[in-house]
Amino acid sequence: MADPLISTAVAGHEFGPYDVTIPAERADAYAKAVGGDESPDYGNHLAPMMVIAAALTELIGDLGLFTGGLQTVHAGQEVSWERAIEIGEKVEASGRLVASSVRRGNHFATIAVSYTDAAGTEIGTSSTTIIVTGELPR
Amino acid sequence: MSRGISDRVVGDALSGFERLVTQDRVNAYAEASGDHNPIHLDEAYASTSQFGTRIAHGMLSLALVAEMLAIEFPNTWHSGGKIKVRFTAPIFPGETVTTYGEITSIDVIGDETGGIRIATCTVGCKKPDGTDAVTGRATVPLE
Numbered sequence: 001m002a003d004p005l006i007s008t009a010v011a012g013h014e015f016g017p018y019d020v021t022i023p024a025e026r027a028d029a030y031a032k033a034v035g036g037d038e039s040p041d042y043g044n045h046l047a048p049m050m051v052i053a054a055a056l057t058e059l060i061g062d063l064g065l066f067t068g069g070l071q072t073v074h075a076g077q078e079v080s081w082e083r084a085i086e087i088g089e090k091v092e093a094s095g096r097l098v099a100s101s102v103r104r105g106n107h108f109a110t111i112a113v114s115y116t117d118a119a120g121t122e123i124g125t126s127s128t129t130i131i132v133t134g135e136l137p138r
Numbered sequence: 139m140s141r142g143i144s145d146r147v148v149g150d151a152l153s154g155f156e157r158l159v160t161q162d163r164v165n166a167y168a169e170a171s172g173d174h175n176p177i178h179l180d181e182a183y184a185s186t187s188q189f190g191t192r193i194a195h196g197m198l199s200l201a202l203v204a205e206m207l208a209i210e211f212p213n214t215w216h217s218g219g220k221i222k223v224r225f226t227a228p229i230f231p232g233e234t235v236t237t238y239g240e241i242t243s244i245d246v247i248g249d250e251t252g253g254i255r256i257a258t259c260t261v262g263c264k265k266p267d268g269t270d271a272v273t274g275r276a277t278v279p280l281e
Contacts, residue, residue, distance in 0.1 A: 074196035
């Protein structure tokens with residue numbers, strides 16, 4: 001089995017772009033999962049974390065986390081938004097590995113993601129830091 | 139009497155809430171987010187992890203903190219809000235967590251006549267034993 005990308009990618013590696021357009025049924029499922037009846041009414045807008053979560057799911061898949069005995073901890077997260085996002089609005093997420101280092105057998109990686117609308121305008125950013133254990137020494 | 143968000147001052151506490159994080163909620167979050175990683179869903183797999191059992195998604199706990207901010211700042215959190223957190227402890231299914239926050243500073247960005255007031259808040263989410271599962275800082279425009 002090939003090494004997962006998290007074990008081979010170097011800083012600067014680019015991910016995506018991923019289509020993280022969230023349709024109404026998925027937005028509804030997300031709101032119910034997080035808060036159910038207690039969640040606020042977002043109207044025709046998304047809870048921004050929904051888009052971040054969708055992009056993170058794509059990154060996790062591409063990085064090969066949780067494969068081949070790897071264990072991953074989500075250590076930190078940054079998010080910023082320029083404006084609200086409407087349900088069903090086309091959004092793309094493009095990621096870049098901005099830091100990758102191994103300390104005491106733990107692999108620390110940070111991936112920055114930019115979110116753009118249909119016009120190509122950046123409407124948000126995020127940064128995810130993960131710690132991966134269980135990698136074979138290289 | 140509650141104040142409007144533009145009347146907020148340093149020291150104001152945010153209206154946190156308690157929420158029970160059940161395995162059903164974790165399963166539903168996995169379906170909605172697409173994150174089906176076994177450490178959240180598969181007890182046999184999770185029992186071999188450093189945590190020894192299934193844990194909730196970190197992004198689910200962050201979503202709770204974000205929900206608190208959306209309730210507290212309904213008109214501005216989604217337009218210009220920022221948050222930076224660390225996940226400091228796992229949340230196990232069956233735990234009731236409590237979100238919290240406090241305004242620690244208010245700064246004017248721009249000039250005094252046309253500037254925007256930005257609140258900086260400490261935010262987080264505590265486990266039943268009082269330890270932080272999520273801790274960090276958020277900034278939100280006040281108008």
